[in-house]
Amino acid sequence: MIAIFGGSGFIGTRLSFRFSQSGKLFQIIDKAPSGFFPEKVLSADVRDSLSPSFFSIPTAFINLAAEHRDDVRPLSLYDEVNVDGARNICDLARAQGIEKIIFTSSVAVYGFAPLGTNESGAIAPFNDYGRTKWEAEQVYKKWQAEDSQNRTLVIIRPTVVFGERNRGNVFNLLRQIAFGKFVMVGDGLNRKSMAYVENVAAFLEYSLDFKPGIHIYNYIDKPDFTMNALVAHVNKLLGKSSEIKFRLPFSLGLMIGSGFDLVAKITDKKFPISAIRVKKFCANSVYDSAIESTGFIPPVPLMNAIEKTVRFEFVEDHKNEQVFYSE
Template sequence: MYSIVGGSGFIGSRLCGRLLGGNKKFTIVDKAPSAMYPNNSVIADVRDLKSLKEALVGSCAIVNLAAEHRDDVSPKSLYDEVNVEGALNICKTARENSVNKIIFTSSVAVYGFAPLGTGEDGDINPFNDYGRTKWEAETIFRSWQAESPNDRTLVIVRPTVVFGERNRGNVYNLLRQIASGRFLMIGNGNNRKSMAYVENVAAFIEYTLSFGPGLYTYNYIDKPDFDMNTLVRSCKKKLTGKDGLGLRLPKWFGLCVGYGFDLLAAVTGKKFSVSSIRVKKFCADSMYSTSIEKTTFKPPVELGAAIDKTLQFEFIEDNSTGPVFFSE
């Protein structure tokens, strides 16, 4: 029995769909029941050791997808409570229940604003609490695996930004703005972005469930890496039939707007879709390399086709019913 911790979310729902299609038994362990697979759900919180231990009885492998990941989490202590203390609780439970395999979804956020082409051996330099706590969680899981390296399997997967149907994160917000005709390019648009399609990430996690004892770390990226000008232009053409980028704002102006919304959020307590950190992330290069290329894994969906599928589902067809998932 596979235990998918945090399996009610975006990646978890896709992973469970793949496991179900392969007739593999799984339990979704989450603080909220799965909207897509409620019959497989067990309610537990990674912050609650007692409920977690009860939920993971009989597990042969744990996939940990649970995380606080948004840029605007409040209070900020939730990053440590969920990402770090949650990792400690999962390791305690794995020891007690003799579970020897853990797959952990970390993030390329552990590298911070990384040099182009950063691989799994890149310098760890997170710039926010999310990246920091993901790295701290990685060290906790590494310590667990090192206690019995010949028996325990730890796979750390560091995805770049994940997109796909039903996601309501930053990529969706970008596509929605393009579809509405209100999109404004910020910066020169030459910065490159590594992206990951949710179905491919889920397929890779499923692939790693067969790994034997050892420690494995992989960035997850779907190639090629598009620069923002190319990405926006191709999406705009598919959605509106128009070519070109439209109005462009200099980066400094976009940052000023972002800082203004930061101040407004601090004063009002409200959350806004625009912030200085999101402007910085939009304008930054985030292009990574991955050693997955050295494995036999082949992503089921090519990146260009994945973007087209997402655009078709979200903005051309009517798929307004069904669950949606909110993330960065």
């Protein structure tokens, strides 16, 4: 039996579907209910100490639980969930004799990284999310080092994850394009690495077979599109002109984002536009990965993944179905 912490979320739900289809026994540990696997959920918060008698002893832990949005308040939640949660999971693993933990970290640990940053890249997070993901990695490494010959630690650092039902930054971009409200900020030549949720879930499942040791992998689906190419491709899928009609200089976009930040501070309201989101949109975020060396083959090519997502969200009718909110 495999315990999935944070299994009610976006990636956890896809992973649960894979486990269900392949006949793997699993349990979801989450403070939120699951809209798809309610009978599998044990209600718990990783911020709390977890009792060894809480559930049957599993064979492995997969930790997907995280605070990850840009607008989390109070900021202490990043440390409480991402770092203290890692400590609590490691304590439970010690108590139950678990020898395999798979942890989803993030490429955010690299910050605004140079093009082609791989797993050996410099650690330079620019926000609390990236910082606390890195600190959580150290917690898990300490756990593995206590019995390095027998314990397996897999750390997966995905880039931005997208897919059907997700309501994060990629969906917001696709929605703006679909409804003709998209405005390109900057020249659009910056490239973005992306990761399709089904492929991330498939690699999580694949990594259950890794042997004792520490295994660290960035997760990226190739190729890396420029923003111009991505927008043109989505327009084509929707039967629209591939021409990008409206563009804003980066400096003006950043000024608008900063204005929204000021209004948000005064009114205590959240807005979809902010200075950090403008910076992230216009930045290059291109990563490399050593995953090929494991023999893993993503089940869905990236072009197909984008088409499946666009069709599900903007062509087919899924208005009353569950969605997941993230960055």
